[in-house]
Amino acid sequence: xxxxxxxxxxxxxxxxxxxxxxxxxxxxxxxxxxxxxxxxxxxxxxxxxxxxxxxxxxxxxxxxxxxxxxxxxxxxxxxxxxxxxxxxxxxxxxxxxxxxxxxxxxxxxxxxxxxxxxxxxxxxxxxxxxxxxxxxxxxxxxxxxxxxxxxxxxxxxxxxxxxxxxxxxxxxxxxxxxxxxxxxxxxxxxxxxxxxx
Amino acid sequence: xxxxxxxxxxxxxxxxxxxxxxxxxxxxxxxxxxxxxxxxxxxxxxxxxxxxxxxxxxxxxxxxxxxxxxxxxxxxxxxxxxxxxxxxxxxxxxxxxxxxxxxxxxxxxxxxxxxxxxxxxxxxxxxxxxxxxxxxxxxxxxxxxxxxxxxxxxxxxxxxxxxxxxxxxxxxxxxxxxxxxxxxxxxxxxxxxxxxx
Numbered sequence: 001x002x003x004x005x006x007x008x009x010x011x012x013x014x015x016x017x018x019x020x021x022x023x024x025x026x027x028x029x030x031x032x033x034x035x036x037x038x039x040x041x042x043x044x045x046x047x048x049x050x051x052x053x054x055x056x057x058x059x060x061x062x063x064x065x066x067x068x069x070x071x072x073x074x075x076x077x078x079x080x081x082x083x084x085x086x087x088x089x090x091x092x093x094x095x096x097x098x099x100x101x102x103x104x105x106x107x108x109x110x111x112x113x114x115x116x117x118x119x120x121x122x123x124x125x126x127x128x129x130x131x132x133x134x135x136x137x138x139x140x141x142x143x144x145x146x147x148x149x150x151x152x153x154x155x156x157x158x159x160x161x162x163x164x165x166x167x168x169x170x171x172x173x174x175x176x177x178x179x180x181x182x183x184x185x186x187x188x189x190x191x192x193x194x195x196x197x
Numbered sequence: 198x199x200x201x202x203x204x205x206x207x208x209x210x211x212x213x214x215x216x217x218x219x220x221x222x223x224x225x226x227x228x229x230x231x232x233x234x235x236x237x238x239x240x241x242x243x244x245x246x247x248x249x250x251x252x253x254x255x256x257x258x259x260x261x262x263x264x265x266x267x268x269x270x271x272x273x274x275x276x277x278x279x280x281x282x283x284x285x286x287x288x289x290x291x292x293x294x295x296x297x298x299x300x301x302x303x304x305x306x307x308x309x310x311x312x313x314x315x316x317x318x319x320x321x322x323x324x325x326x327x328x329x330x331x332x333x334x335x336x337x338x339x340x341x342x343x344x345x346x347x348x349x350x351x352x353x354x355x356x357x358x359x360x361x362x363x364x365x366x367x368x369x370x371x372x373x374x375x376x377x378x379x380x381x382x383x384x385x386x387x388x389x390x391x392x393x394x
Contacts, residue, residue: 024380027199027201029200031208032203033284035283036283036284039279047273047274050269050273067251070249071253072249073249075222075247075249076226076227080226084219088219089219090212091212091214091216091218094208094212094215095212097205098209098212099205114357114360114362114365115361116378116379117360117365117378117379118379119353120381121353121385122384128386129385132349132388180352180354182353
């Protein structure tokens with residue numbers, strides 16, 4: 001038997017009392033370094049070759065091969081279409097990276113009363129706290145906890161006692177534990193109870 | 198401009214270039230102009246699926262003009278320098294070094310010493326197992342980054358408040374850096390649960 005319950009997250013804190021802590025944004029350092037390195041590796045040799053030819057030398061073999069390939073393939077060749085599709089996907093991905101915050105593992109904490117402090121709690125830690133609180137409920141023999149950015153889902157195995165009572169106890173305990181996390185947006189807690197394996 | 202804003206701007210530009218190129222090739226290769234009745238403007242390049250990606254005539258079309266070579270070499274040089282600068286901008290912003298104390302002209306405090314003082318005090322807060330603190334940025338705009346590891350079951354919120362009221366307030370007061378921004382990352386260990394039998 002499975003019983004489920006969801007405790008809704010409380011309404012967001014009132015705007016009074018200063019600005020709400022902002023979610024930290026990733027600096028996108030790795031993506032930037034990779035893109036910069038790749039651009040350098042592409043533009044560098046081409047610049048070298050153009051200068052080389054401009055100063056009266058004959059083009060290198062690799063440049064001749066590239067220009068021949070570009071001249072030989074028509075636009076409807078599978079290779080060109082595949083390359084164009086890859087270019088579209090990569091381009092979209094870079095645009096997504098540029099416009100989204102990233103750092104999805106980190107949950108923003110409300111650092112009320114501490115000026116100039118931006119604090120985050122990682123999702124693994126939040127899961128560890130909820131897991132610990134779950135196991136402290138009498139009758140619970142084991143639990144699996146997953147914490148997302150908005151929802152925490154807890155699946156608990158109950159060894160003895162009525163499932164309904166255990167579920168109610170879990171909702172109470174986890175709602176309290178959720179507040180102890182100190183997050184700007186405490187996750188909605190979703191509890192499922194099953195008989196012990 | 199912060200590094201995040203720089204990276205995101207350039208990533209968006211790179212993404213737009215890739216996406217634009219890919220779409221241009223796909224429109225030509227799949228003959229989308231005719232099939233979807235896009236009515237592209239007359240001068241649109243790459244509309245015939247049977248034309249080369251870059252034929253020898255297209256490649257050497259402007260080589261006789263006076264502006265071609267300066268534009269090609271200048272454009273490539275700008276690309277290479279921009280990519281190199283962007284790559285170097287990703288290197289770590291090291292420790293802040295010596296920080297001037299605003300109220301005492303000519304007096305400086307070592308960023309490392311301030312960080313160690315905060316870490317030592319933070320490590321003694323109840324529930325804190327480990328505290329690591331680094332002073333980043335530069336002397337004019339220092340920034341503290343800290344990682345706090347809490348013991349199993351410790352609520353992060355109160356620890357954060359205690360951190361702001363104690364170690365951080367003292368560090369800010371003693372160094373005169375009243376607005377010292379702090380990025381705090383909090384981890385909570387899982388640990389074992391004492392079970393009621």
